Amino acid sequence: MAVTETITVGQELPVLVKEMSQRRIDVYSGVRPRSIHTDEAWAHAKGFRTTLAQGMMSTAYVSEMMTRLLGAGFVKGGTMSVAFVKPVYAGDRLTVRGVVKEMRPEGAATRVVVDVWCENQHGEKTAVGHASGLLS
Amino acid sequence: MSEFPKLTYDALTVGEQFLSDERVVTPEDIEAYAWAVEDHHPWFSGPSPFGGAVAHPTMLANQALHLRHTKYMVHAGLHARMEFQFLEPIRPGMRVRSRGTVIDKYVRRGKQYMVTEFVTEDEGGTLLVRGQFTQMLIPEPAAAPAS
Numbered sequence: 001m002a003v004t005e006t007i008t009v010g011q012e013l014p015v016l017v018k019e020m021s022q023r024r025i026d027v028y029s030g031v032r033p034r035s036i037h038t039d040e041a042w043a044h045a046k047g048f049r050t051t052l053a054q055g056m057m058s059t060a061y062v063s064e065m066m067t068r069l070l071g072a073g074f075v076k077g078g079t080m081s082v083a084f085v086k087p088v089y090a091g092d093r094l095t096v097r098g099v100v101k102e103m104r105p106e107g108a109a110t111r112v113v114v115d116v117w118c119e120n121q122h123g124e125k126t127a128v129g130h131a132s133g134l135l136s
Numbered sequence: 137m138s139e140f141p142k143l144t145y146d147a148l149t150v151g152e153q154f155l156s157d158e159r160v161v162t163p164e165d166i167e168a169y170a171w172a173v174e175d176h177h178p179w180f181s182g183p184s185p186f187g188g189a190v191a192h193p194t195m196l197a198n199q200a201l202h203l204r205h206t207k208y209m210v211h212a213g214l215h216a217r218m219e220f221q222f223l224e225p226i227r228p229g230m231r232v233r234s235r236g237t238v239i240d241k242y243v244r245r246g247k248q249y250m251v252t253e254f255v256t257e258d259e260g261g262t263l264l265v266r267g268q269f270t271q272m273l274i275p276e277p278a279a280a281p282a283s
Binding site: 018024025027028029034036042046054055056057059060061063064067071072074075076077078079080081082083084087 | 177190
């Protein structure tokens with residue numbers, strides 16, 4: 001079910017806040033030795049201050065935001081393009097944001113394009129891109 | 137039995153292909169993924185507009201992202217970019233696999249990258265997800281010279 005009946009260009013979507021716990025990273029990535037995601041010593045050896053969340057976790061958060069907005073029109077017919085611009089570390093708090101950028105006809109539906117990004121607790125962007133889905 | 141060479145920029149060939157193992161999508165997988173990303177949408181346990189439970193659209197992304205591990209030992213890497221098209225919902229009980237092709241490799245600002253185009257499909261060949269991703273290769277340090 002979409003969270004809104006009326007979508008307009010410029011609309012800010014409700015933010016999501018995610019605490020990046022090591023336990024959730026472990027479940028997402030699978031615990032392995034010699035992994036920058038789950039092996040702290042290995043992450044240190046690769047030059048990181050601690051373990052990193054997979055960038056892909058941020059795409060899951062964008063997917064959640066888009067499914068809340070568009071429902072079935074994102075699950076089937078959705079798109080996403082995201083660049084991972086800064087590492088996300090275990091213990092970070094991510095805020096996921098979106099602003100409706102464009103609405104254009106596509107067949108019998110309307111494609112809703114959203115600028116999306118994630119910020120860490122310091123206000124630094126960690127992922128940026130856009131996502132879209134169909135509004136029937 | 138195949139050998140697994142170390143993944144290096146030079147070893148990688150544009151046009152080479154990868155194929156994942158087949159995996160059954162289980163309700164437990166869907167639940168675990170939902171827990172990991174803190175998204176407990178009611179459609180993940182059903183019902184949904186698609187007639188039953190569906191998985192998170194990004195749930196199979198790691199199957200695609202790990203394609204290079206089916207041929208190489210990967211020292212370390214970073215994910216730089218991801219693109220998806222969600223074509224059909226992922227449902228419990230599906231047997232799914234991903235196929236990928238290396239479509240580019242390049243060096244930018246001294247860092248090595250590879251670009252892989254992929255599809256994830258069910259046992260009947262229906263495309264579920266299509267996309268491409270860019271991964272940075274973190275080279276293995278050269279062995280220290282003998283002293």
